[in-house]
Amino acid sequence: MFKINENYLKLPGSYLFSTIGRKVREYKAANPDKDVISLGIGDVTKPLAPSVIKALHDAVDEMGNPDTFKGYAPDLGYEFLRNAIRDNDYKARGVDIDIDEIFISDGAKSDSGNIGDIFSKDNKIAVCDPVYPVYVDTNAMAGRTGDYNLETEKWSNVIYMPCTKETGFAPEIPLENPDIIYLCFPNNPTGATITKDALQEWVDYALKIGACIIYDAAYEAYISEEDVPHSIYECEGAKACAIEIRSFSKNAGFTGTRLGFTVVPKELKKGNVMLRDLWARRHGTKFNGAPYIIQRAGEAVYSKEGKRETREQVAYYMENARIIRESLKEAGYTVYGGVNAPYIWLDTNGASSWEFFDTLLEKANVVGTPGSGFGPSGEGYFRLTAFGTRENTIEALERIKKI
């Protein structure tokens, strides 16, 4: 008689953004006349860049021609894309990454969930609190997190590293040593960043205690300040202790186009086993590559035109971030983030995060994300994203100011 993975039953409620989606659908159904603006889920709104569109059309034509048609992709992804990544994301920053250490995927969400496959069940994870829910939820599904306590909103076997105004939204080295440490900078949801020196401390700590860092750099394109590392491999020794996850969703608007990659350096070992080989095995056995045409689209992001166009998109969103930040300040809110990240994290002034969500939805018809959905230390905060259109962003903030 088959048995289910009981760990799934321990998960509280549904995935955060599914819950928000349902609430918004219900509100819209009950209020069909209302014009609801979403600054909630981190989904982009600008169309794909012209050079990406051109690359897609060209690749589609290739797929329609018997001489240029492409079947199964190479296990790790096409070399044209891995070369572009190595050169632009790493070599250009003085980081030496081999293309055999780069694995093309269908996105950072899949990778940050699936990476757990190569670790045993008995690893204790440390996460920032608040945190992108996928890290904790996927570890809960794998049975690593113990039991969920509805009252504390914490799992019994997870090390939470509070990131609140009291800590400057930075995690502190935990009292108990973790086995796996999830770090995301620029941070989702708080928009906080980390300096290279501070990140080096984490690398040194991981090396000292033999921990593996899962570094989510999905928002690196939004870094505007000097001294903020774009890759963890800018830190000395990181190749021996860190896996880096990247995305095309936010730098090039690929949320509905799906492309990402993960770097697992050969230096990262357990005994004589390279984690790179384990991930290669998973990649080759449980995945069959990102579509050829999408990999060509990814390559176009690194072309001269593609870089210029996607930089403009990022600048557009960062102007939204500035508008949100300043409008909220004008309205009397205390706000964080939005300088090196497309997320603005605001203090709800004593309201609970979900109360604030409901108020915003009902009074301003604006959708945001309750901070508590990202972890208990997110309670009392609220996330707005800069990914809306300019028009919607301005309109949403006008409405919020009137509440």
Place this chain on the structure above:
Amino acid sequence: MFKINENYLKLPGSYLFSTIGRKVREYKAANPDKDVISLGIGDVTKPLAPSVIKALHDAVDEMGNPDTFKGYAPDLGYEFLRNAIRDNDYKARGVDIDIDEIFISDGAKSDSGNIGDIFSKDNKIAVCDPVYPVYVDTNAMAGRTGDYNLETEKWSNVIYMPCTKETGFAPEIPLENPDIIYLCFPNNPTGATITKDALQEWVDYALKIGACIIYDAAYEAYISEEDVPHSIYECEGAKACAIEIRSFSKNAGFTGTRLGFTVVPKELKKGNVMLRDLWARRHGTKFNGAPYIIQRAGEAVYSKEGKRETREQVAYYMENARIIRESLKEAGYTVYGGVNAPYIWLDTNGASSWEFFDTLLEKANVVGTPGSGFGPSGEGYFRLTAFGTRENTIEALERIKKI
């Protein structure tokens, strides 16, 4: 200190097709003048159908326009595609499947690997022998298969159901009751099929013992004979015991385009828990949808023109299958399959499968797949696929005849 998933270390060698790929690369490097023809990996060669190409171009244009741009897809996939699947793959065959039971994915390989996530570790699986390696390898990675015995080429905790000429290439109800049963019809690698009555016996058996059937129907488009079910849900009671996995790779040439889907009926339960809800949770947490443009391409497969064009592709490959089958017979081989499936399974006449692989590569410069790569009962057999071009298929068979 982090710990790796030691189950990975139990896996013998690398994934079958990675090994073949390496051998072929090495042979080509050493023999750059040789024209190697691959009838090995089940990869298609015909370009995407014109209506699919048109749908892709149209969808790319949508992605370049702010008014029609698409970000994150709905968790289960776009309704336009799930509606087309429900109507064409199920309703048209008298099977009532709800669109909430259909989950769009990036392909059948991912799904057949990832589906294990929703089951606990302590399930005993039964597989056909030979079998598509992904079922066993992914269960090995999850720690379900015990230890691998290099001599018997079997895992200690897997129920193997031999499918050889002695059993008519059909599995027989095993002596020990499994918890999860993997069935693939039309079969990869043997090309065998199952009648509706025979499949009903498996459904009845699964219902009786409380097992879950994972039914891989990736090759259903190749069914040419009556009385061969296209979906397991054509059998009575199957919705309460079976998950069905489908692909666009073989019916529409999407091997490099990536699209598939999995059906998890609401009737399939463990106690009061719907497996559909577990899979929905996994899908929403560890995956972010297939690309919008690819989902539109999938929709086009179900259009009137798309159906006609893809049927022509399938007919083209099945003519290849006929050529392979008859040429091999002329050459004195005993062959199976190739009637309802794009795979021809041949008896190596006493040579080991890998010996036959080497002979074919070196003497005929033709790549096939060693039967033993699919399981111990595949020893002494060899798989050729009908997915080559007509020209290559004819040329390859001419060369094989001359060995």
